[in-house]
Every structure is written in C-alpha cells, then in structure tokens.
Amino acid sequence: MRTSRTGIIVRYVAIVLGGLIMAIPLLFMVSGSLKSAAEVKAFPPVLVPETPIWQNFVDAWNFLTPQVIGNTFIFSLGVVGLQLLLSLPAAFALAKIPFKWSAAILATLVVPMMIPGNLTLIPLFVVTFELGWLNTYAGLIIPMAAQCAFSILLFRQFFATLPSGLIEAARIDGASWWRVLRSIALPLAKPALATFCSISFLTAWNMYIWPQVIAPNPANRVINVALAPLAGGENSVISPAIGLAGAVIAMLPVLIVFIVFQKWYLKGIAGTGLE
Template structure:
C-alpha cells in the first residue's frame, strides 16, 4: 500500500513538472493560431476560439524555404566540420600516448572559460581580413573551429574503450586511422548522437554571429529572419505571426531531437558501450 502511494505521488509530481515545462510551448503554439486581438485578451485563453492558419502563411513570407535551407547548411556544416576535427584529435589524446598530452588538454580547457562575446570582435576582424563576410565560409568555419568541448567529450568516451580491443586491432595490422574508423566511431554512437543534437541545436539557435557576419538576404539564417517578427511597441507585425514563425523555426529542431532521442538519452546517461 505504501509503495503504491509512493508511485502515485511520484507520477503526479512528474505530470505536474511536465505540464509546467510544456506550458510555454503550448502557449506559443496556441498563440500562433490566435488573432492579434485575442492574443492580448486578459485573462489569457490557452486555446484559440477559431484557429487562424493565415498566421503561418504570413510568417512564411519572412521565413522562406531559402532561409531554412541556409540554416540547415549553417548548422550541419558546423556539426560536420567539428566532427572531422574533434574525432581524430580526441582519439589521439585518449589512445595514442605522446609527451604533451596534459599540455594539449589544458589548452583545450582554458578557452571554454572565455565568454564568446569577448572573442566576437577579434573573430570578426579575422573573418573580414580573410574576405569571408557574407559567405558560408565566414558563417561556418570560425564557429566550427570552436570545438574544444567536442574534443573533451569524445576523448572521455574513447578513454573508456577497452584497451585490449585496440591492442588486438593493432596486432592485426590496423593503422590508427583504421582503428578509429572501424572500432572507435561505431562504438561511439551514443556520444555522437549527444554531441550532434546539442551542437545542431546550438548552431540552429545562433543569432549574433550570423547577424554580424552574413546579414545579406542570400545567406540569411532563420534567427536573423525571425528577428523582425519579434515585434515591439511600434511593430506593425502582429505577435501571433511572430509566434507562428517561432513554431516554424522549432519544427526542424524537434525532428532532430526525436530522431536522435534514443542515442541522446544513452549518451547523457553515460552508458558507453551497447
């Protein structure tokens, strides 16, 4: 009886917590279907009296297919380049002994404590000097180079791999690259899914760097295009249209999380090997 009561209380607490966390999301989706007058009524109503789907059509005039494609190129480009850089580096730090491992690890940890706003101006100057303004190279490469977290994450995972597995492959004549490709990467799917989902979400939500480096229409990403929909006191754009734009911007991230959910949970739980 006591165990049943404990379970009931636990599930009630989970349901209440889930509702509190989901309430802003529900309000955003509901507000995207309301009229400009209805969204400002007090007390607010969670559900619209009559759904207005035109809000999404109005938001789509700002968030076009080209803008969404630019956002995917930007986010996937950062994730892909960071994987190319961080996986070999992390594997070398974890499994290939050399003299300066501790110094390299320290050089990776220190930049993580520097706020990004402090490096924004120097990074912009370097990008300008390279002639990368208003280009995908300027959008992607400077952000992809900031992969210290990825190296440390994968290094910790590779360090947990059984040493005998690596030694057996080396005895059979496999090169270090072959060991990484055939053993390290296949076994690191939980860590890969965790990093890819977090890195994709971080890149997808970036605003300052794309706004500074590539604000032109040809390279504009979602958050830059979404900014005018945020509205204000003198804005002529209804807040419901802005909420519809936020819903459109949320859908790709939600799909990515659903696809990688299984591996993301494994990576967070730190289960390591299957």
C-alpha cells in the first residue's frame, strides 16, 4: 500500500516538474512583456519586473493595429470554416456511404500528408499567382483550406465508430444522406469537431511562411508577419519588451479557443465521443 502511494506521489511530482519546465518560456514571455528594455536584456535574468510597464501592451497593440488582428481572424476562421465544409461530407461518405473506389480514395488522401509543405510552396504560389489571388483573402485562405486530407481522415475515423444500426434506422425512415449527416452524425461529432477546430485554428493562426509569401501587402498582413520585425534583436529600434507584449497579445485568442473547447477536446482525445 505504501509502495503504491509512493509511486503515485512520484508520478505527480514528475508531472508537476515537467509542467513547470514546459511553462518556463511562457512565464518568461509574460514577465518580459512587463519589463523595461534594460530588464529584458539584463544578465542574470530578472524574473519579476521591478515596476510593471503596462504601456508595453499599448505600444504593441498600436504596432500590430486592429486591421492586422482582424486579418488574422478572417484568415484563421476562413480556413477552419472552409475545411469543415469540405471535410465533413467527404469523411461521412467515406465512412458510411458504400461506393466504388472508396478504399482507393482513402489511400490517396494519405499521400499529401507525406509530402513536406515546403516542397509544394513554389507550385502553390505559382497557381495562386496565375489565378490573380496575390494579396487577397482568397489567396490566403483557399490554398490552405484545400489541404484538408488530415481533417477528412480525422472525421472519417470518428464517423466509422458510429453505430451502423443508427444510420440504417434513419435511412429506413426515409432520411436522405444529407439529413443523416446533419441530424445524426454532426450532433454526435462534437468531440471530433472541437478537436479539429482547436488544432486547425491554432495551425492557421500560427502560420508565417504562406501569409508572408502570398500577402506581403500591409493591408493583408497577419499577426505573425507583423510581429517578425519585433524579433530583430540588436538591430531592432523597438524594445524587445514590446515584442514580448505583442507575442502575449497573439497568444490570447488561441488560449481562449483552447479553454472554450477544452471539455470536448479532452473527450475527443480520450475516446470516440459517444455518450
């Protein structure tokens, strides 16, 4: 009994220590966002600012501008929404609607996931440029939303776990496949939806290379592209504390999304989501 209790204590101590180690960069970022430039550069590091400088957040907000933050929300939500529209019907069809070549299509979806994104950047840019989508929301959103192989496989795996008898009963009652998807499959898919939305939103929000390449115009700039000049190191004319404050501002929407979807996210990780 004592050995079992000791093992539990050791596990909890290891978990707490691991959490603290992983939280150190986050704590440094939050602490640094309230420091002066001298305190950020001080060695040994100053853990707690002597006098919190809240003006750093005001300066960071003015540097980022509401337009940049709005562009980032439009880009991220556009990618998530369009991927949902493409992925849910395709995944449901692959999981529950019998048709020829479904296995071949499913196998084909794995191929794009094996190719590094940097290899497709140039041809993707050329296609987007030829379509006249440079410096447009369409150029930002549609090419990224079209990369939905992962989401199709994720939802397909979930829909495959739904009881076949439930689907067959609805079909016998005269429900169309669209009605089955809308009224039966989607209400049961909340854990999978929460998992996908949080992951997809985080991925889109953190993108840098594609928005930098396809939308260099300041009018279409997203938050990570706008933050890049603040990481200029010694050559930057802006205080690194303002850069850290900007990073905190950029982190808040992702943190809120995770907190909102946390319950369903954990259920999606732990099981199939059927209650």
